[in-house]
Amino acid sequence: xxxxxxxxxxxxxxxxAAGSYKLHAKDNLxxxxxxxxxxxxxxxxxxxxxxxxxxxxxxxxAQVMVEGKMAHLEDIRTGMRAHVTLxxxxxxxxxxxxxxxxxxFPR
Numbered sequence: 001x002x003x004x005x006x007x008x009x010x011x012x013x014x015x016x017a018a019g020s021y022k023l024h025a026k027d028n029l030x031x032x033x034x035x036x037x038x039x040x041x042x043x044x045x046x047x048x049x050x051x052x053x054x055x056x057x058x059x060x061x062a063q064v065m066v067e068g069k070m071a072h073l074e075d076i077r078t079g080m081r082a083h084v085t086l087x088x089x090x091x092x093x094x095x096x097x098x099x100x101x102x103x104x105f106p107r
Contacts, residue, residue, distance in 0.1 A: 028088040036096060039076035044094060046082050056084065056091045063093040071096075 034048040045055045058064070058073050066075045073094070076082070080096040 030086040030089075032082075032084040032086070034082060035099070036076055036078055036080045036082045038078060039073050039096075042073065044073065044076070044082070044084065044091065046084060054084070056086070058091045058094065062091045065093070065095045067097055 032046055032048060032054050034046040034054070037045040037047050037053065039045070039058075042058055043055065044058050045053060047053050062073075064071050064073055064076070066080075076094070076096045079099060081099055083095045084091060085093045
């Protein structure tokens with residue numbers, strides 16, 4: 001009976017540690033939504049709703065989606081709407097879609 005109790009305690013400790021790590025990792029996530037100003041040579045520039053420009057390096061490990069399909073950074077065009085996810089300041093994913101209305105462009 002005693003070895004089973006220790007196994008359960010170890011399992012619970014591992015689950016707690018894994019759960020704590022996931023919560024900690026989510027704390028570092030940042031999302032940016034805006035209009036693509038440029039996307040080329042590993043660099044993405046997005047202008048947000050407040051007209052602030054965000055420039056980010058996009059590594060080869062970042063997931064890039066265009067209109068819901070896997071793509072390359074170079075497939076993203078100026079004027080597209082973009083949702084950028086960063087983890088501790090590093091771009092981990094970019095999702096771009098065509099703008100839905102003419103007023104979606106920054107001034």
